[in-house]
Amino acid sequence: MNYVPGTASLIDDIDKKHLVLLRDGRTLIGYLRSIDQFANLVFHQTVERIHVGKKFGDIPRGIFIVRGENVVLLGEIDVDKPCDTLLQQVSIEEILEEQRLQQQAKQETEKVKMQVLKDRGLSIPKADNLDEY
Amino acid sequence: VLSLQSLDEDCTLEEEDEGLVEEEDEIDQFNDDTFGAGAIDDDWQEEHKRLAELDERDGLGGVLGMGGGGMGGELDLGGAGDSSSTHLPSSADRGGGGDLAESLARLILEADPAIAGVGAAERPGPSPRLPPGPPPSSMLSYQQQQHLLRRGTAPMGQMNSHSIWENSMGFGPVSLTPGLVTHMEDSPLMSIIKEVGLPKRPPQGRNDEGQDLSERVPPPRSSSPVIGSPPVRAVPIGTPPKQPMSHAMNHQIHHPMAVHVRAPVQHRYPPPFPERLSPNTLLNIANSPLCRGPFPPGVLSQMQRAQLLNSQVAGFPRGGPAPPLLPGGGGFRPFFGGPPPPHGHRMGPPPPHGPPNHTPPIRHNTTHLHPQHRRMLTQRMQNRGGDRGRTGGDRRSRDPYSNLMTQKEKEWVTKIQMMQLQSTDPYLDDYYYQNYYEKMEKRQERERDSSKKEHTTKLITPQVAKVEHTYRPVQFAGSLGKLTVSSVNNPRKMIDAVVTSRTDDEEKREKQVWNKRRQILYTVEKMYSLLLEVQDFEKRFVQTSVRDNERRYQCVMIMSVRKGKRLISRLLPLLPSPQAAAVVMAIARNLPALAKKDKQDQVLCWLVEPVSAVIQSLSSSALTDLLQELQGNEGQLATVLHNKFGVTLLYLILSEGERMQSSDPNCQLMDDNRWTELVFSVTRELLSVPSSSLSPPLFTPPNLLSLLSLASTHTHTHTHTHTHSGMLHLCCFGWTSRHKENQLHPQLDITVKYRSCQSKN
Numbered sequence: 001m002n003y004v005p006g007t008a009s010l011i012d013d014i015d016k017k018h019l020v021l022l023r024d025g026r027t028l029i030g031y032l033r034s035i036d037q038f039a040n041l042v043f044h045q046t047v048e049r050i051h052v053g054k055k056f057g058d059i060p061r062g063i064f065i066v067r068g069e070n071v072v073l074l075g076e077i078d079v080d081k082p083c084d085t086l087l088q089q090v091s092i093e094e095i096l097e098e099q100r101l102q103q104q105a106k107q108e109t110e111k112v113k114m115q116v117l118k119d120r121g122l123s124i125p126k127a128d129n130l131d132e133y
Numbered sequence: 134v135l136s137l138q139s140l141d142e143d144c145t146l147e148e149e150d151e152g153l154v155e156e157e158d159e160i161d162q163f164n165d166d167t168f169g170a171g172a173i174d175d176d177w178q179e180e181h182k183r184l185a186e187l188d189e190r191d192g193l194g195g196v197l198g199m200g201g202g203g204m205g206g207e208l209d210l211g212g213a214g215d216s217s218s219t220h221l222p223s224s225a226d227r228g229g230g231g232d233l234a235e236s237l238a239r240l241i242l243e244a245d246p247a248i249a250g251v252g253a254a255e256r257p258g259p260s261p262r263l264p265p266g267p268p269p270s271s272m273l274s275y276q277q278q279q280h281l282l283r284r285g286t287a288p289m290g291q292m293n294s295h296s297i298w299e300n301s302m303g304f305g306p307v308s309l310t311p312g313l314v315t316h317m318e319d320s321p322l323m324s325i326i327k328e329v330g331l332p333k334r335p336p337q338g339r340n341d342e343g344q345d346l347s348e349r350v351p352p353p354r355s356s357s358p359v360i361g362s363p364p365v366r367a368v369p370i371g372t373p374p375k376q377p378m379s380h381a382m383n384h385q386i387h388h389p390m391a392v393h394v395r396a397p398v399q400h401r402y403p404p405p406f407p408e409r410l411s412p413n414t415l416l417n418i419a420n421s422p423l424c425r426g427p428f429p430p431g432v433l434s435q436m437q438r439a440q441l442l443n444s445q446v447a448g449f450p451r452g453g454p455a456p457p458l459l460p461g462g463g464g465f466r467p468f469f470g471g472p473p474p475p476h477g478h479r480m481g482p483p484p485p486h487g488p489p490n491h492t493p494p495i496r497h498n499t500t501h502l503h504p505q506h507r508r509m510l511t512q513r514m515q516n517r518g519g520d521r522g523r524t525g526g527d528r529r530s531r532d533p534y535s536n537l538m539t540q541k542e543k544e545w546v547t548k549i550q551m552m553q554l555q556s557t558d559p560y561l562d563d564y565y566y567q568n569y570y571e572k573m574e575k576r577q578e579r580e581r582d583s584s585k586k587e588h589t590t591k592l593i594t595p596q597v598a599k600v601e602h603t604y605r606p607v608q609f610a611g612s613l614g615k616l617t618v619s620s621v622n623n624p625r626k627m628i629d630a631v632v633t634s635r636t637d638d639e640e641k642r643e644k645q646v647w648n649k650r651r652q653i654l655y656t657v658e659k660m661y662s663l664l665l666e667v668q669d670f671e672k673r674f675v676q677t678s679v680r681d682n683e684r685r686y687q688c689v690m691i692m693s694v695r696k697g698k699r700l701i702s703r704l705l706p707l708l709p710s711p712q713a714a715a716v717v718m719a720i721a722r723n724l725p726a727l728a729k730k731d732k733q734d735q736v737l738c739w740l741v742e743p744v745s746a747v748i749q750s751l752s753s754s755a756l757t758d759l760l761q762e763l764q765g766n767e768g769q770l771a772t773v774l775h776n777k778f779g780v781t782l783l784y785l786i787l788s789e790g791e792r793m794q795s796s797d798p799n800c801q802l803m804d805d806n807r808w809t810e811l812v813f814s815v816t817r818e819l820l821s822v823p824s825s826s827l828s829p830p831l832f833t834p835p836n837l838l839s840l841l842s843l844a845s846t847h848t849h850t851h852t853h854t855h856t857h858s859g860m861l862h863l864c865c866f867g868w869t870s871r872h873k874e875n876q877l878h879p880q881l882d883i884t885v886k887y888r889s890c891q892s893k894n
Binding site: 011014033034037 | 535537538542543
């Protein structure tokens with residue numbers, strides 16, 4: 001029950017399974033156990049889920065405390081609904097390998113792009129670092 | 134520079150620093166201040182290692198510790214709890230910049246919250262345990278720690294590493310200064326943590342008997358006491374409350390007290406245990422453990438049971454708060470409907486109850502919501518709750534980790550969130566919501582018929598009283614003159630930004646065109662903001678002048694003051710017509726008293742203009758009422774006539790009546806005989822009063838003259854043509870006779886009479 005109807009509050013989400021996306025791109029799934037006024041979250045039985053293409057792998061992480069400012073979005077998972085119909089779960093090693101390959105490929109394309117731009121005398125700063133400045 | 138002087142003799146850094154200074158011509162002063170003497174690479178790393186070893190030896194207790202007192206005697210870093218004066222000289226000799234900061238802080242007389250009162254921060258816990266001891270970890274700056282290292286490790290041996298874990302606070306200072314932690318990956322520190330384990334708090338702690346999780350307090354934050362950083366609290370802001378909660382609240386949340394328009398229940402300081410348990414609450418307490426469903430055996434530990442009870446019981450003060458609020462709280466019962474679990478929001482228990490106990494989950498803190506809104510939300514809740522309640526509840530009841538966050542803690546967070554919703558001016562902060570519901574209300578009023586008046590509900594938003602914080606600049610003890618410390622509340626200009634505009638001819642021309650457009654936009658914006666201001670003011674003004682009865686009395690009182698009369702005269706044109714009419718009525722009624730107070734007639738006469746405007750806008754019945762008011766009791770009219778303003782007012786009324794009659798054929802003035810009777814009595818009075826005592830009015834309305842010219846034969850004998858009063862008499866008789874005889878005199882007669890009267894005057 002929301003104590004203050006008409007507002008958004010995380011109180012109702014406690015003890016429910018959630019999926020949270022963090023600013024660094026990680027996806028965590030766990031039971032939300034505790035919150036505070038900054039929306040810092042305490043997750044229980046957390047699992048970090050890595051998605052690569054159509055495959056995903058789960059890494060069990062235990063208890064996670066997430067600082068509120070790092071949350072991009074947070075949503076409740078309906079445990080009754082059938083999940084993972086399109087996605088194929090694989091082992092951790094496999095998914096990490098897949099991820100590595102994906103990162104590698106991305107880096108290479110990025111490299112090529114930068115080189116091409118450089119040849120033309122242009123340089124575009126990387127957007128993902130701008131956040132820090 | 135200061136830091137150089139205050140360094141210890143046995144510090145070898147001094148020489149190196151001086152050497153550096155000699156090498157560079159320009160001293161980077163900021164660098165000095167920031168990093169101090171220790172900002173030299175090699176030494177830093179060495180000291181870091183030594184510090185790590187230190188930590189290892191003392192089991193994390195020594196440097197950071199809450200532990201033994203051995204250190205204090207030797208090092209005397211100026212323990213917080215001690216008297217300041219004796220330590221000042223000693224600390225000035227020793228310590229680095231950190232001590233300086235502390236001593237400075239002690240000099241501060243008045244608290245500017247943005248300036249760290251390091252020595253003055255509350256430190257209730259550690260002081261009894263370590264009388265001369267070092268300040269807790271948070272107080273030690275990096276420099277102080279260095280100092281410790283330089284001092285050698287001799288005093289460390291006295292540290293009692295065991296004492297930490299037996300700390301009443303129940304936790305060990307696992308946190309270190311952030312700078313150290315990052316380098317400690319495979320350092321001895323980590324091994325210690327693995328060895329000793331984290332402090333004996335959760336997960337074991339949960340099974341301790343009768344221990345409330347809300348008592349756990351995270352270790353104090355380590356921050357260097359640099360001037361300008363926020364004061365370090367003994368209990369950081371984010372911690373959930375202990376019991377009693379009120380104590381913690383006082384320290385942590387600075388917020389103006391709420392002034393609620395309606396009587397909602399105070400959610401801020403509930404007693405830890407309700408003063409009275411209503412039969413409902415008892416029922417619920419009894420019910421819920423039963424209804425909780427089959428638990429796996431042994432899961433519901435004693436602590437959890439205590440937690441449950443505590444949460445339920447603690448939840449109920451909402452329903453039965455402090456006595457003065459109870460009637461207000463009781464008044465909310467109708468909203469709750471059935472058996473109210475007012476606030477006791479237990480995530481575990483309620484859903485298993487299922488629909489029967491699933492009362493309309495309206496909380497009393499929805500006072501700031503429009504009732505319609507509330508109803509809509511409850512409907513929505515019920516729809517959702519009915520579907521999900523049962524299945525979710527079952528699962529939750531089997532979840533052994535549920536309710537880790539106690540009821541109190543949830544309420545704590547909600548409280549903070551709600552405090553953020555409080556506003557001093559809801560029309561400012563929540564403009565769209567308020568306007569939307571105003572429109573809705575109007576629509577409702579239109580749609581409903583007048584018989585169902587009770588259903589029209591109004592949105593009342595509790596408003597927090599605005600507290601004016603006057604900023605007083607920080608004063609230092611023993612200083613000559615006022616030192617300025619720049620802080621958030623008292624910012625200082627740091628950058629001299631000078632705006633230079635280039636004057637290029639062509640550029641200017643282009644600019645002019647652009648500037649014109651800009652100017653136009655600027656004017657539009659200014660006018661718009663003016664308009665909004667006026668509207669806001671109007672709104673506020675209308676709200677305040679609603680209470681009629683009070684206003685009337687106040688009006689009279691205000692009128693008895695000269696400035697008040699001026700105020701009323703200026704205010705009258707701005708008032709909406711019913712209020713203005715009421716004011717004029719009040720004036721008329723109280724005219725004798727007012728006249729008496731206003732011996733010098735000048736001031737009352739300021740009112741003539743606005744009053745005449747009001748009179749002209751009055752309806753006929755109102756006009757009659759006004760005349761009646763003016764006549765009032767016995768003899769009132771006589772006093773009225775003695776007064777200039779009174780006479781003027783009378784004339785105005787009469788002329789208005791005349792105008793109404795002559796212009797508007799449908800005028801109801803003559804319908805009931807009141808008007809004519811009143812006029813008769815007025816004229817009788819006029820005649821009886823000797824003409825000399827009649828004070829001259831400010832002006833005579835022209836249509837009275839026309840009345841005057843309608844003289845009949847009856848008036849001849851009563852003609853006094855020398856004074857205006859003669860005119861008046863004539864006019865009155867002309868009027869009365871006209872109505873008696875109902876004759877219309879020819880135009881010629883009128884003009885003749887008029888001229889004759891004119892000439893005589």
